[in-house]
Amino acid sequence: MPESKLSDNRRAGGVLALAGGVGGAKLAVGLAEILEPDALTVVVNTGDDETFYGLHVSPDIDTVTYSMAGLANPETGWGFAGDTFNALETLKTLGADAWFGLGDHDLALHLRRSELLRSGMTLSEVTLDLADKMGVQHPIVPMSDQPVRTIIESGDGEMSFQEYFVHRRSEPEVTGLRFDGADSASPSPAFKAALGSADAIVFCPSNPFLSVDPILAVPGVRRLVAAALVPVVVVSPIIGGRAVKGPAARIFETLAHKPPSALAVAEHYSGIATHFVMDNEDESSRQAVEALGYQVLVTETLMTTNKHKIDLAAAVCDMAGVSV
Ligand code: FO1
Numbered sequence: 001m002p003e004s005k006l007s008d009n010r011r012a013g014g015v016l017a018l019a020g021g022v023g024g025a026k027l028a029v030g031l032a033e034i035l036e037p038d039a040l041t042v043v044v045n046t047g048d049d050e051t052f053y054g055l056h057v058s059p060d061i062d063t064v065t066y067s068m069a070g071l072a073n074p075e076t077g078w079g080f081a082g083d084t085f086n087a088l089e090t091l092k093t094l095g096a097d098a099w100f101g102l103g104d105h106d107l108a109l110h111l112r113r114s115e116l117l118r119s120g121m122t123l124s125e126v127t128l129d130l131a132d133k134m135g136v137q138h139p140i141v142p143m144s145d146q147p148v149r150t151i152i153e154s155g156d157g158e159m160s161f162q163e164y165f166v167h168r169r170s171e172p173e174v175t176g177l178r179f180d181g182a183d184s185a186s187p188s189p190a191f192k193a194a195l196g197s198a199d200a201i202v203f204c205p206s207n208p209f210l211s212v213d214p215i216l217a218v219p220g221v222r223r224l225v226a227a228a229l230v231p232v233v234v235v236s237p238i239i240g241g242r243a244v245k246g247p248a249a250r251i252f253e254t255l256a257h258k259p260p261s262a263l264a265v266a267e268h269y270s271g272i273a274t275h276f277v278m279d280n281e282d283e284s285s286r287q288a289v290e291a292l293g294y295q296v297l298v299t300e301t302l303m304t305t306n307k308h309k310i311d312l313a314a315a316v317c318d319m320a321g322v323s324v
Contacts (some may be wrong), residue, residue, distance in 0.1 A: 014039035015322055016191075016198035018143075020211020021048070021060045022077035022245055023237050024204035025067035026303040030313030031202070032068055033306075034324040037137040041194040042068075045206070046123070046142045047150035047179055047214030048161045052100055053091070055110040056117055059162070060211065061127055061142060062109065069134040077245070080105040099167045124188045139190060143215045146185035150214050151178040161210065170247040174254050177209060179217040187218050195224045200320035205237035205301065207248040208268045209255060216272075226272040231295075231320040233275040235312070236262045239302060240281040263288050275319055277301060277312075295319070 015035060019028050019042055028042045045060045059078065066072035066080060073079040083103025091098045102110070109130065116126040122145040131140045152164040153176035164172060187195065195201075206212055216222040225232055238260050243249040249260035258264050262282040266273075266289040276294040278285070279301040289296050297319050303309045317324050 013197055013199040014041065014194075015200050015202055015317065015320070016194040017042045017202045017204055018045075018206075018212055018215050019043070019060070019064055019204040020045045020206030021063045022067075023303075024060070024206035024211060025064045025072070025077065026309050027202070027204040027235060027313060027316070028064055029067050029306070030303070030309030030311070031317075032136075032138045033310045034313050034317065035138070035322075037139070039322075040138045041141055041190060041198070042138060043141045043143055043188075043191045043194065043215065044127075045211045045214050046144060047148050047210075047217075048165075049147070049149065050100075050160055050162045052102060052110070053096070055107070055114045057100075057102070057110050058113070058123070058127070058142070061140065062106070064140055065127070065131045065134060065136060068136045068138065068140065069131070071134060079103055080109075100162060101166070122188075124190060141190040141194075142188050143191060143221075144185040144218050145188050146181060148179050148181045148185050148214060148218065150210060151180050153178065165210075165247070170250070174209075174247070174251050177213070177255070179214050182214070182217040183219065185218050187221055191218075191221075195221070195228070198228070198230060200230050200317070200322050201225055201228055201232045202316055202320070203232070203234045203269065203273065205235040205244065207237060207243070207246055207251070208265060209248070209251050210246075222272060231275050232273040233277060233316055233320050234265065234269050234273045234294075235277045235301060235316060236265045236279065236282070238262055238265050238282075239279040244302065261285060266292050266294055277316060277319065 044064050049058045063078045073081045083105045088098050123142045150161040152159050154172035156172040252260035252264050262278040263285040266276050270292050277297045283298045
């Protein structure tokens with residue numbers, strides 16, 4: 001059944017949304033509310049994937065999937081709503097260094113994903129299958145079926161993304177980033193198809209360095225996005241100089257050597273994106289962003305309710321000329 005979502009009958013065009021974790025998932029939910037399943041493809045960062053207890057965990061795919069299925073934990077934005085942590089507690093008593101918060105329901109998902117991957121299915125196939133089982137109708141697609149891993153370079157040495165983000169609570173100062181495996185990866189088949197046919201490409205409000213850049217690092221993607229003859233819309237994850245969630249603001253300081261701002265986000269994507277959505281709070285930088293060549297929309301971008309998600313998605317589609 002999920003295969004049909006990617007079949008040749010799939011309508012060309014629609015929106016291609018690039019997403020990381022919680023922020024990206026929120027806009028993906030809004031887009032899915034207003035677009036038909038054949039008019040939206042959500043491509044997700046897999047640079048954060050990691051193996052725990054021998055299981056393949058894809059945190060951003062899971063955050064997007066749970067969110068689109070209405071199953072995400074509303075307090076954290078990631079994980080399964082109402083999950084329990086019995087297995088993790090038992091792992092701790094058995095001596096495991098269980099610092100990654102895997103709930104019991106969540107673990108079942110990772111068990112199943114790992115089983116299907118071992119049976120020979122690709123990550124794309126497994127992701128569609130699991131999303132389908134959770135009732136998600138719009139295709140959720142990994143950026144690549146080959147492993148790409150975000151490596152954080154810091155004063156404390158190199159570490160995986162989850163080691164940095166969860167175990168070390170984003171405390172080490174990030175001095176560099178690497179996307180191991182990217183050179184020999186290729187975009188997943190549905191991603192490649194959507195890159196060639198989308199009516200609009202949307203960068204969801206995810207961390208530019210940690211969530212969107214890994215997607216752009218997959219060979220060919222940055223070039224195809226830059227060459228796309230359709231609107232490429234960035235929704236700023238920075239509002240009033242602050243990241244809505246996560247370490248994006250600090251990373252602008254240490255990697256881009258500039259204060260975090262909507263303008264800094266626009267500069268980051270300059271040359272590959274054409275349209276920019278910033279929050280009302282950042283209106284004062286509108287002209288500076290327009291001077292970079294962007295068409296700019298100033299609106300409310302903080303998504304704390306379902307209505308916010310839908311309204312922002314509708315504004316993005318309207319700006320991109322996509323009919324809903
Ligand atoms: N984030 C945390 O801050 N602490 C956790 O223990 C944690 C566990 C976790 C388990 C499954 C999952 O899908 C996501 C989880 N996340 C956790 C979120 C995840 O680390 C980040 O949201 C993304 O990788 C960044 O986009």
